Amino acid sequence: MSLAAATRSETTKQFSTAMWWILALVLAVYVAFTAAALGYVFAAAASGSLPGDAPSMPEEGLAGLLYSTATSVGYVFPLLIGTMMVTSEFRHKTLTPTFLATPKRGRVLWAKLLVGVLLGVLYGVIGTAASVGASAGFLAGFGLETELASVDMWAQFGRMLLAYVLWVLIGIGVGAVVRNQVGAIVGVLVFTQFLEPVGRAAASLVEGLSEVTQYLPGAASDALVGASVLTMGMPGGGAALEWWAGGLVLLGYAVVLLLLGHLVSWRRDVS
Template identity: 65%
Template sequence: MSLVHATRSELTKQFTTSIWWILALILLLYVGVTAGGLGATFAAVASGVIGPDTMNGPAPSAEMLAPLIYSLATSVGYVFPLLIGTLLVTGEFRHKTLTPTFLATPRRGIALGGKVTAGLVMGGLYAVVGIIAAVAPGAGLLAGFGLDAQLGSSDTWALIGRMVLAFVLWVLVGIGAGTLIRNQVAAIVGVLAFTQFVEPIVRTVASFVDGLSTVTEYLPGAASDALVGASVFTTLGGAGDAGASLAWWGGGLLLLGYAAVFLVLGYLVSWRRDVS
């Protein structure tokens, strides 16, 4: 079977189950509510509707608001493409469908390539959902408070383009993690624990320990923030300055490197093993 046929098969598997649209719906609601809540608060402060003394920390400037709100699609929503990428592989192990997959596509490299190509499509789809969820309420609120939504700026569209790339790379990281860790529960718990607890805690600690941020800037989440070029965590100091010194292309290459390492290790260690 060719790569085109393998990709078509993988996309059929994705769109004939409900998990993809359930995660997409949660992504839409989660990012939308977060962008709406933070956008309303920051815009009200920047426009003078409410006083800056209501903020526990420094309020972002009016010029920073648009990229800050729009980047919420990746800074809080990146876990969703990561999960769909992980599920794309681990679902095969859990439901024992990998055997017919390999029978239909005996060349396992082609089978994995089909999943990677399908992952590119899923990453683009989730990027559209996440960006709409962040930009639509964010731009509306900024305009409503008389602030510049910056939708006519080339920098804003470059930011959006980098967010699309970040979503795609996170799907590939998820596919690599799912290939390496066969057990679905272990893979999901592992990626959630690291991305939602371990890395945020380490990056927060780095803001209080001199020199540690030069190490934490190479973590996956920090690389994603550097690639996008804006993040609520780095802007407000919630996760220290990790990732701030990497250029956007450096963050992108680093995140791609994580995906490549996981995929290669998964292929060598797990993907070529016998399946029952």
């Protein structure tokens, strides 16, 4: 089977199940709710509309900060869909007929990567639309600039889409390395929702630790995007990579995991 045929087969396989749109729906709701809540509070603070002696915050960069909610809190969804693209094959034993139809296993992995790029762009559009739609209204309502006409803002949107694509590819790599679906999903959630956030929070308190934690995947993703609601509360913001360096680090994670998966797991016998 050619790469084009394998890609068509993989596309049918991924979009014929409900998992992709269920995760996309949860992504949209989760990001929209978070962006709306932060949009109201931050926009009110920036316009001086909060009651009492509540602290104000600068308007500069506020729009980009709110829009980055799509990646800073939503990146786990493209990571999960990428992981399940592979682990579901092992769990439901559909990889055996796939390899029989396409004996060149590397071609199957390439097909998954191409479909993963498509899913990354799709999830990126959904997540970005959810964060922008939920927070831009509050910015405009409080008389603040939405920056939607800014070239720099659209460049940030492009980097957000790139981050989503890279997270899907990382997920495919994780799925290829950790073939057990439950183990892979639990590992992804523990790392993204507990281990890395704790490590990055500790880095804001321990001198010099941020020089290490800036190379963690979530930190690299935030650096690629150029804004993150997760770093705004850290003293001094901590060390951060340039956007292009963050992208290379994130790409590096994807390449290493994919190579490991191909060499260690993808070539093993399946039943």
